[in-house]
Amino acid sequence: MAKKKVIKKKIIRKKSVKKAIKKKVVKKPVKKVVSKSKKFVRSNVRKLKIVINNLIFFIILFVLSLILYSVSGEEMYINLFLMLSIIFGFVSLAFLISLLVLLFLKIMRR
Numbered sequence: 001m002a003k004k005k006v007i008k009k010k011i012i013r014k015k016s017v018k019k020a021i022k023k024k025v026v027k028k029p030v031k032k033v034v035s036k037s038k039k040f041v042r043s044n045v046r047k048l049k050i051v052i053n054n055l056i057f058f059i060i061l062f063v064l065s066l067i068l069y070s071v072s073g074e075e076m077y078i079n080l081f082l083m084l085s086i087i088f089g090f091v092s093l094a095f096l097i098s099l100l101v102l103l104f105l106k107i108m109r110r
Helices: 036-072 075-109
Strands: none
Touching: 036 075
């Protein structure tokens, strides 16, 4: 019998190399500073538009209810349109005051 050659395989171990792990740098978000005057102007313009629209709407309702008050002939309608004209008149007066306050603030801001 022939001798079998036993071949030993050498196991080559790879050296473990520690790689330097890069730390992730988290950048903080940069907040853009909006000047207060620009923010105030935008807000003031939007408020002025809302107040003017509501003022015009309630003045139209006030005038309409006054016209219907003078035209109506029945007692119930007269009382109804009188109350509506008083209510719409006070609401439009409130919007007029708020419009004057906003305009005053706009003038004083400059």
